[in-house]
Amino acid sequence: MSEPLLSESSNQPKEDQVLPFADAPSIVRAHQKDSYFESVIRSKLLEVTQIFTGQRFVHTHPEELTVAAKALYLATTTLTGSRTLGEEYADLFYVTRSGKKLPKLAQRIGFILSYAILPYLVTRLIRKYFKRSNVDEDDGDEDDQEGKPKTWSSFLSRLTYTSVIDSLMSLHLAIFYLKGSYYNISKRLFGLRYSFGHTVNRNEAASNGGYELLGGLILAQLAFKLSNLIKDIHFTKLPEPHTSTDQEKDSEHRRAQFSAIPHAHASTAPRIDLSNEELLPYIPSASRNCMLCLDPMKDPCCATCGHIFCWSCISNWARENPECPLCRQDLTEQALLPLR
Amino acid sequence: MATKRLMKEFSLVQKSIPSDSEYPNILTLQPQDTLFQWKGTISGPKDTPFEGYKWGLIIDIPHTYPSSPPSVKFANKICHPNVNFQTGEICLNILNQEHWSPAWNLINVIVAILQLLGNPEPLSPLNIDVSNLLKLGDMSAYDGLIKYYAVRYGLKDEDGILD
Ligand SMILES: [Zn+2]
Ligand SMILES: [Zn+2]
Numbered sequence: 001m002s003e004p005l006l007s008e009s010s011n012q013p014k015e016d017q018v019l020p021f022a023d024a025p026s027i028v029r030a031h032q033k034d035s036y037f038e039s040v041i042r043s044k045l046l047e048v049t050q051i052f053t054g055q056r057f058v059h060t061h062p063e064e065l066t067v068a069a070k071a072l073y074l075a076t077t078t079l080t081g082s083r084t085l086g087e088e089y090a091d092l093f094y095v096t097r098s099g100k101k102l103p104k105l106a107q108r109i110g111f112i113l114s115y116a117i118l119p120y121l122v123t124r125l126i127r128k129y130f131k132r133s134n135v136d137e138d139d140g141d142e143d144d145q146e147g148k149p150k151t152w153s154s155f156l157s158r159l160t161y162t163s164v165i166d167s168l169m170s171l172h173l174a175i176f177y178l179k180g181s182y183y184n185i186s187k188r189l190f191g192l193r194y195s196f197g198h199t200v201n202r203n204e205a206a207s208n209g210g211y212e213l214l215g216g217l218i219l220a221q222l223a224f225k226l227s228n229l230i231k232d233i234h235f236t237k238l239p240e241p242h243t244s245t246d247q248e249k250d251s252e253h254r255r256a257q258f259s260a261i262p263h264a265h266a267s268t269a270p271r272i273d274l275s276n277e278e279l280l281p282y283i284p285s286a287s288r289n290c291m292l293c294l295d296p297m298k299d300p301c302c303a304t305c306g307h308i309f310c311w312s313c314i315s316n317w318a319r320e321n322p323e324c325p326l327c328r329q330d331l332t333e334q335a336l337l338p339l340r
Numbered sequence: 341m342a343t344k345r346l347m348k349e350f351s352l353v354q355k356s357i358p359s360d361s362e363y364p365n366i367l368t369l370q371p372q373d374t375l376f377q378w379k380g381t382i383s384g385p386k387d388t389p390f391e392g393y394k395w396g397l398i399i400d401i402p403h404t405y406p407s408s409p410p411s412v413k414f415a416n417k418i419c420h421p422n423v424n425f426q427t428g429e430i431c432l433n434i435l436n437q438e439h440w441s442p443a444w445n446l447i448n449v450i451v452a453i454l455q456l457l458g459n460p461e462p463l464s465p466l467n468i469d470v471s472n473l474l475k476l477g478d479m480s481a482y483d484g485l486i487k488y489y490a491v492r493y494g495l496k497d498e499d500g501i502l503d
Contacts, residue, residue, distance in 0.1 A: 043438075046437065046438070055431065055436065056429060058436075058437070059409075059411055059435070059436070059437070060411065062402060062404060062408045062437060063402075063404070291442075291443040292345075292406060292442045292443065293341060293344065293345055293348075294345060294348040294349070294352075294445075295344070295348070313341070313442075316341075316407065317407055317442055320407065321407075325441040325442050325443040326441070326443050328441075
């Protein structure tokens with residue numbers, strides 16, 4: 001954050017000595033650092049806001065605070081042309097798609113807006129839309145019709161906003177793991193690629209490894225989901241018939257399922273699911289449920305304090321709140337130990 | 341994650357409320373139109389000036405639950421040092437993002453509110469008048485004022501249960 005890139009002309013890689021594109025593990029490392037600093041800024045911001053507006057505001061606007069923290073962090077780093085702390089840590093800097101130029105200011109602004117603010121706005125809009133279609137249903141349900149073709153329209157009505165976004169995110173992540181170019185969709189859109197700030201020798205490349213296997217797993221999971229969806233449509237009857245115009249009303253039933261746009265995160269099928277009693281038999285039955293999702297743990301992992309949670313549950317929490325939910329001891333995502 | 345977890349909590353609540361003797365003061369607790377809006381009824385704990393009266397609670401759950409805490413406020417007016425008399429807003433540290441833990445559930449939150457009724461915290465008041473009485477140690481006036489408002493605004497048994 002503190003060390004600005006040299007002026008564009010002197011730092012611009014020359015055509016004959018282009019620096020190598022960054023690999024997936026380094027990008028993930030930089031991203032994790034940045035999320036951590038975003039959460040630090042968020043909690044500082046929360047303290048300050050609390051002083052000026054009182055608890056109530058802080059309480060009712062958690063999402064706004066997150067957006068503000070993200071925007072603030074990127075505005076003081078990427079926007080001004082300096083690197084974020086995570087990028088410094090992994091020695092990465094932004095280049096254009098070709099890797100031969102530094103991205104322009106407009107590209108960086110576009111990225112910051114679409115990364116920090118757009119998901120929030122879209123979430124708000126969709127939520128409002130759901131509320132409205134809710135009210136519509138209250139005044140009249142006499143136009144419920146029966147026996148409609150349940151192929152294409154029912155297929156559409158099953159695609160909730162969240163599940164579509166979720167699948168798109170997973171697909172994007174899989175592509176990232178396989179090709180290692182863009183970790184965020186926003187970065188892909190605006191063509192912000194990472195290059196290493198140094199040349200990479202073979203040892204370093206080998207020790208970093210790759211995420212191709214993960215990418216393959218995600219693709220397999222997506223294919224599985226899709227085949228399930230298709231099966232569902234063919235073999236189960238919907239509780240109520242739907243027409244395509246009824247889709248809006250259907251959203252009412254889905255409102256409960258609705259949640260904010262997820263940020264890109266790994267969502268592979270669990271490798272260890274404690275609902276299978278043969279796995280990790282030394283964990284007594286009373287403690288096989290995760291205290292966060294209340295389900296049998298999936299991919300259990302142990303914090304430094306000894307408390308165990310699902311990997312996805314605790315890593316989501318730790319990214320924003322670096323402390324154990326049970327005993328409040330310090331806890332970082334990096335220090336989590338997977339049990340196997 | 342929020343929906344799945346709230347479904348689990350709902351079945352937990354159905355098992356333990358109101359039959360479970362562990363939570364004698366939680367009379368009702370149920371989701372409304374969606375799993376993200378709940379209502380509850382509590383009765384004043386024994387040996388507190390709130391005993392014998394009931395209050396409704398309105399619980400709004402953010403879509404980021406359980407990473408973020410639910411927001412809870414009283415539905416009818418209650419006189420308590422840490423509750424805003426006009427809005428029903430509650431000053432309770434675990435309802436604050438800073439002190440919230442995703443390991444808590446809705447029942448834990450309501451138990452904490454019940455504890456707050458018996459153990460007010462005069463140092464973070466939302467109702468200055470009654471918390472001054474507590475600071476001065478004028479317990480008879482403190483109890484008296486609370487009872488007065490409990491009679492006036494609390495739900496009595498014949499009012500039935502707030503739904
Ligand atoms: Zn879990
Ligand atoms: Zn712990």
